[in-house]
Amino acid sequence: MKEIILVKNGELALKGLNRNSFEDILIKNMRRRISDLGSFEFTKGQSTIMVEPLDDDIDLDDVTDRISRVFGIAALSRACVCEKDFEEIKVKAAQYLEEELEDAKTFKVEAKRADKKFPMKSPEICRELGGYLLSKFYNLKVDVYNPDITVTVEVRDKYAFVRGNNIKGAGGMPTGTSGRAGILISGGIDSPVAAYMMAKRGIELCAIHFASPPYTSELAEMKVMELLKKVARYSGVITTYVVPFTRLQEAIRDLCPEEYFTIIMRRIMMMISEKIAVSQNCSALITGESVGQVASQTMFALACTDCAASIPVFRPCIGMDKEEIIKISRKIDTFETSIQPYEDCCTVFTPKHPKTKPHLDDVLKAESRIDGLDEMIEEAIANAKKVIIK
């Protein structure tokens, strides 16, 4: 039985004249995500895109799984392709949906007749197919309001499609339709979630990670790459920069008052990230900060870090509780990786009593003690390692 995937666009339908170009980006994103599984043909229809496998040995489970993580899709479903002949439609519907129909208690049939030349009208298709399925599956009852399964028949110009319930799509907007931004990624729970959330709004990601060998281990860096890989299953390719941070951290430790260590470190991270991001055509930065979570994330501390960057800084987790963040991290499968206990550069040289209500003037004064800060920043950027995460 020939099977295809029908993809329903999400918010795209709202985007007026941009719709066409948004759809093209969505198709490009889907194509990129599944291209290693075989060759496919994509056909645009009214607010649906049809994905048709062209090779025989393609594993549609895999394809469905991957497409379900592409942003810009409200719902998708697998459908069986039939000739436009009601006898064939009804037999194939019973065969194709056998397992689901056996498991269901209630069902209804919906019909969409795009091809008005098809001899049966939609209500007639529903009635006839419903009757046939009732006669085949004794466990079924009709419930048009809240059925366990909705069998949908779509009669289009070339073929008819039969499908069962929709699978929920990843939602959001197609990656790349909202520009690019740089995510500061540490290896904790929050930053991958922040990356996912902004990618969901159509932002293409570039990532910046700070490593402080020998204080931080190679395992910490591997962990970050692993996390980015998991995010990339949603966001697509992430260009990543690993910035050597040891020298700067040592300078902060040697030259600044202890209670400002973290806040100054965060500011310098922002400065470096902004430069890298701008060089990568990014228009904003993203962090996983949430108000009050740690000393460097009080509103006052955030005010001090925020002004270190001159491009906007998006903090999608800002008003979320840890529990809420963890919920998303479990959903995107980054939680288990995030909680592996490796030191990252944020936990190296943490002050005993960090300032929770720092004043910007004091911070700037403390920061000015670092001689040659600009050169060190340039050096760190020049020595950053670029990794493409797919």
Place this chain on the structure above:
Amino acid sequence: MMAYLDNSATTKPCSECISAVSAMLEECWGNPSSLHALGINAMKRVIEARQAVAESLGVSREEIVFTSGGTEANNLALFGAVKARKRLGKRIVTTAIEHESVLQSAEELERQGFEVIFLKPDSCGNITKEQLFEAVNSDTILVSIMYINNELGTVMPVEHIKRAVKKAGANALIHIDCVQAYGKISINAKKLGADLITVSAHKIHGPKGIGALYVNKEANLTDQNFARSFGGEQERRLRPGTEAAPLIAGFGAAVKALPASAEQRAHIKELNAYARHRISEMDGVVFNNDETASPYIINFYVPTFMRSQTILQELSANYNVYVSNGSACAKGKKSHVLTAMGVSDEILDKSIRVSFSRYNTNADVDALVDALKDLIKKHPRS
């Protein structure tokens, strides 16, 4: 020339495995859990191997728990699953022809008060999906069935377990012992709907003493509700103890060295056809498994044979040909698999198992059949 045709018992380690193991012993001997460079280097190899095993089953790395082999993995799977689900029911569904490590564990669980259903095979060693659907009820907490039988190569209806469990509305965990299937057919844990999968390295040209249990992340099996041994943080606390890094690396190397399944299968199918053809040349030969079984295993007897134990001694001593009379783990005990099929004691005594690996050729088959013909001539029986 040696003809090694006992690959279901164990396989010859491949060169990739040997160099991986010795590199670990010579250079990379740090404790993988140590946080210094020596440890990290060892851990990197462990991570790589874990990745290879995970990919081979279509799962993620965190879902692989290394064990000392198939037996330990099967024990952990059965007792762990039951520990996790004991409040939800008391039926366990398995078959009468499982490997001893599942069978004995299931019998122990039966003694502990669980209701264990041992599905019986037909005279060809097959178990049908209908039997499975009938046995799984809403009280079932575990279904544990092997993918391919180790003595006969018969393929069990494991693809239908998921559906049977769903249909029965059971809260059952699904365990599939894939030791004999691993590396021979493609296994995808998610497609099978498996929560637990046992694999072993030494059946795929890896080292002995290492195996793995896939533990489905979504099944919520934690160290508190699943583990049977207690200790450090290794293997997500599900199976603590310093990682056997050299063996794990050898396992990973063996997995990576597996050829593409399609081309390997074609080779083995040809070999199987040739072997069946040649074995049939012996008068009165009867095959205990039919052609629906895995092509890797042929189980047969000749009525005029001596007892198979004697035959295999003589084959190895005088002909450099190695076969077996059943599972090596039974150490010569009567085959419970053939017994469950209802075969007579005489056949039981005379049956021989030939099992292939990707390194076997037609010449190995020739050596075996020529030797057997010779033996029949030498020890004429009526």
